[in-house]
Amino acid sequence: MSILSGKKVIIIGDRDGIPGPAIEECAKTAGADVVYSSTECFV
Amino acid sequence: MNSVIKGTGYVLVHTPDMVLHNGTTQTTERIVNPESEYLKELPKHLRSYEDVLSYYPNQTYIGNVTPDELAAVEQPWHDKKAPMNDRFGPFGEIMPQEEFLLLMQACDVFDLVKLSSDFVAAHKDALLKNEYVGPAVEGRLAEGVSMEEVEKLVNEEHAEPLYHGNVLVGCVKNAHDIDVNLSAHVMLENIVSKASSVLAMLHAVRNAGIDKNEVEYVIDCCEEACGDMNQRGGGNFAKAAAEIAGLDGATGCDVRGFCAGPAHAILNAASLVAAGTFKTVMVTAGGCTAKLGMNGKDHVKKGLPALEDCLGGFAVILTADDGVNPCINLEYVGRHTVGTGSSPQAVISALVTNALDKAGLKINDIDKYSPEMQNPDITKPAGAGDVPQANYKMIGALGVKRGDLEKSELAAFPQKHGLVGFAPTQGHIPSGVPYIGFARKSILEGTINRAMIIGKGSLFLGRMTNLFDGVSFIIEKNEGKGQEAGVSEEQVKGLIAKAMKDFAASLLAE
Numbered sequence: 001m002s003i004l005s006g007k008k009v010i011i012i013g014d015r016d017g018i019p020g021p022a023i024e025e026c027a028k029t030a031g032a033d034v035v036y037s038s039t040e041c042f043v
Numbered sequence: 044m045n046s047v048i049k050g051t052g053y054v055l056v057h058t059p060d061m062v063l064h065n066g067t068t069q070t071t072e073r074i075v076n077p078e079s080e081y082l083k084e085l086p087k088h089l090r091s092y093e094d095v096l097s098y099y100p101n102q103t104y105i106g107n108v109t110p111d112e113l114a115a116v117e118q119p120w121h122d123k124k125a126p127m128n129d130r131f132g133p134f135g136e137i138m139p140q141e142e143f144l145l146l147m148q149a150c151d152v153f154d155l156v157k158l159s160s161d162f163v164a165a166h167k168d169a170l171l172k173n174e175y176v177g178p179a180v181e182g183r184l185a186e187g188v189s190m191e192e193v194e195k196l197v198n199e200e201h202a203e204p205l206y207h208g209n210v211l212v213g214c215v216k217n218a219h220d221i222d223v224n225l226s227a228h229v230m231l232e233n234i235v236s237k238a239s240s241v242l243a244m245l246h247a248v249r250n251a252g253i254d255k256n257e258v259e260y261v262i263d264c265c266e267e268a269c270g271d272m273n274q275r276g277g278g279n280f281a282k283a284a285a286e287i288a289g290l291d292g293a294t295g296c297d298v299r300g301f302c303a304g305p306a307h308a309i310l311n312a313a314s315l316v317a318a319g320t321f322k323t324v325m326v327t328a329g330g331c332t333a334k335l336g337m338n339g340k341d342h343v344k345k346g347l348p349a350l351e352d353c354l355g356g357f358a359v360i361l362t363a364d365d366g367v368n369p370c371i372n373l374e375y376v377g378r379h380t381v382g383t384g385s386s387p388q389a390v391i392s393a394l395v396t397n398a399l400d401k402a403g404l405k406i407n408d409i410d411k412y413s414p415e416m417q418n419p420d421i422t423k424p425a426g427a428g429d430v431p432q433a434n435y436k437m438i439g440a441l442g443v444k445r446g447d448l449e450k451s452e453l454a455a456f457p458q459k460h461g462l463v464g465f466a467p468t469q470g471h472i473p474s475g476v477p478y479i480g481f482a483r484k485s486i487l488e489g490t491i492n493r494a495m496i497i498g499k500g501s502l503f504l505g506r507m508t509n510l511f512d513g514v515s516f517i518i519e520k521n522e523g524k525g526q527e528a529g530v531s532e533e534q535v536k537g538l539i540a541k542a543m544k545d546f547a548a549s550l551l552a553e
Contacts, residue, residue, distance in 0.1 A: 041501045
């Protein structure tokens with residue numbers, strides 16, 4: 001069982017690292033309930 | 044017909060007081076935590092103009108230090124001095140804040156920028172003496188107003204204060220009592236963008252060696268919006284800046300795409316020239332006050348100088364093929380489409396390898412890649428890593444996957460085909476375009492044949508879509524076959540050789 005299974009997850013992606021939608025796809029396959037996902041930019 | 048890169052202008056403006064008063068990291072902190080240690084500490088971390096001049100990445104941006112020379116300097120760079128501290132370089136200049144405040148006043152045609160008469164008197168001559176800017180602003184500088192008037196506007200009429208050396212020296216008035224899109228805050232941001240764009244345009248015209256009247260069309264690609272409550276982003280920065288720069292024969296428009304804006308704008312400009320619509324098109328963008336000191340909290344926490352203390356600006360002039368200058372290849376353009384996806388691998392595939400596939404080129408057929416050229420001195424301490432290097436690692440990895448590179452060549456790929464970042468974190472400013480000046484120079488000198496400019500944009504920040512975006516294009520050596528080509532260097536050499544042969548033959552015959 002994944003550590004994310006059944007957990008509510010808030011995702012802050014990094015535009016120059018891993019963006020939100022990519023993390024979201026991974027988290028969902030690990031059984032997470034994604035309640036918020038966005039990508040931020042610091043450059 | 045090809046379009047060629049005729050000239051470029053790159054400018055920085057040192058604006059330490061705008062870091063404190065206009066950068067959004069600071070303005071937000073002032074609202075949510077007005078007594079914070081950060082706000083107390085930050086002023087102690089501001090750099091002097093002299094320190095900004097002798098900062099390696101800044102000298103690289105204006106062309107006095109090449110990217111290769113910068114790469115040979117061990118990082119970090121903030122604790123080192125460049126061997127020169129020149130204000131001017133082959134691509135542009137680093138303007139001090141006091142002159143820029145006057146340039147803002149000259150660029151304001153609605154009597155919104157009010158500077159104290161003492162401040163104007165103290166710095167007017169310095170700006171007029173600037174051979175690039177002086178002639179354009181002469182006759183546009185107001186004498187200034189009393190400090191009582193400035194204080195009244197700031198204290199009673201919601202004007203945005205302007206400081207120099209942390210002393211109030213003027214303000215920007217609101218342009219409407221109710222309309223938030225014409226508020227003093229928005230007007231300040233827009234006038235700053237316009238003024239820094241004008242500065243870059245003036246350098247570009249001079250560097251390209253053209254007459255101002257030759258410019259037929261200007262495209263602005265900054266990230267600001269100008270308009271009123273009925274048309275928030277109506278525009279048009281391009282024509283407004285062209286007016287001040289004295290490009291009387293030009294019209295223009297604004298192209299937006301977050302940080303990908305410049306790459307989109309250059310593709311638009313190159314296409315207009317290639318189609319024969321216009322012979323000379325300029326792409327320009329000014330800087331952004333909001334991003335000043337954006338990563339300041341991390342810099343202060345780590346005891347570093349506040350490195351995001353400069354506005355950036357650039358301008359690129361494209362003309363019809365002259366048979367000499369490097370061309371923009373419009374056949375093999377990379378683009379991130381709606382269906383591409385957002386993973387780094389998908390993005391780089393769409394922007395780099397798809398274009399190479401179309402062109403029948405391998406990863407290493409491009410001599411230099413210019414993705415996002417953010418200065419790692421700024422981004423690494425803030426936890427954002429080395430952005431150009433991250434791009435090169437992904438490009439190299441895709442090269443190995445395609446069989447263009449051996450795995451053993453991967454480690455050397457960033458050094459051989461990449462660049463170190465040297466541009467300020469001003470959003471659109473570092474996005475691919477800072478290298479165009481050097482690319483033009485290196486291709487003309489014959490040290491490289493092809494460069495790829497990659498622009499990426501964070502569309503999701505506008506909350507209209509979750510999509511990412513980007514376009515890329517290749518700049519390549521001019522083979523001298525342009526339809527409207529003049530006589531290329533090779534052709535001249537050929538003609539001279541033929542004439543000498545004929546002359547020798549005639550002597551022998553005698």
